[in-house]
Amino acid sequence: MGGREVVGLIAGAGRLPVLLATAAKSRGHSVVAVIVEGDGSALAGVVDASYRAGFGEMRRIIDLFTSRGVRRVLFAGRVSRARMVGEGDEVFRERVQRLGNRGDQMVFQQVGVEMLSQAGIDVASPFEFVGHLRVDEGILTSRAPTDSEWEDVRVGMRLARAVSALDLGQTVVLKHGIVLAVEAAEGTDEAIRRGGSYAQGVAVAKAARPHQDQRFDIPAVGLQTIETMVGVRAAVLAVEAGGTLLLDRDECLALADRSGITIVGVPLSS
Numbered sequence: 667m668g669g670r671e672v673v674g675l676i677a678g679a680g681r682l683p684v685l686l687a688t689a690a691k692s693r694g695h696s697v698v699a700v701i702v703e704g705d706g707s708a709l710a711g712v713v714d715a716s717y718r719a720g721f722g723e724m725r726r727i728i729d730l731f732t733s734r735g736v737r738r739v740l741f742a743g744r745v746s747r748a749r750m751v752g753e754g755d756e757v758f759r760e761r762v763q764r765l766g767n768r769g770d771q772m773v774f775q776q777v778g779v780e781m782l783s784q785a786g787i788d789v790a791s792p793f794e795f796v797g798h799l800r801v802d803e804g805i806l807t808s809r810a811p812t813d814s815e816w817e818d819v820r821v822g823m824r825l826a827r828a829v830s831a832l833d834l835g836q837t838v839v840l841k842h843g844i845v846l847a848v849e850a851a852e853g854t855d856e857a858i859r860r861g862g863s864y865a866q867g868v869a870v871a872k873a874a875r876p877h878q879d880q881r882f883d884i885p886a887v888g889l890q891t892i893e894t895m896v897g898v899r900a901a902v903l904a905v906e907a908g909g910t911l912l913l914d915r916d917e918c919l920a921l922a923d924r925s926g927i928t929i930v931g932v933p934l935s936s
Contacts, residue, residue: 862898
């Protein structure tokens, strides 16, 4: 969509909300953020207005956006999946309870997107604004994986795609083909810490769902991911090429190189 508009941002924790807001502002748009997780301090100097709402307080979120003339919104940032248990306003909770499948994608599509759409608000994909952050295919760092690590990359990506297909999480941690952790509600970083507590030199594989809705929960890795891997002395990060965002690319690659971590973009067909 061309021209200046007021873009809404439902912001969780992490760097992606800031990068998205910055990209939207660079195109001449105004940005109105509603912060649902994290302190939001990094957004303060970027967006035109920011508010805070509880997770699932959809009526408040919609009222805030419509009062500012928002007709398109972006979802970005980490939000604990555990917050779907018992949080949100009455309408949100009732709609979630009616769902047979309460995975992230189903809740997002059948509750979040539907309620926004009924209020005349569309949901855009972050790729529209930060598509340049997509991970390329191949080895991104100076060190290539060893033969054993390549085998863990192949096995790990296959398992990560299977886990993502079940809408459990996106990340698997393994070594020598033995799975040490599978991401669930705790998130990627905690899964890495848990898996890395069993062995040094683990491989971390992260993948999108087979039919990923590109408006929501796009796989993303950034400096915090690499710092977590450094903390457990992990060896390899494998992510889906083209479908994963690499935030703060230069800083991530520099830290990975200093720490002996290799980062690999794996094509979907592998």
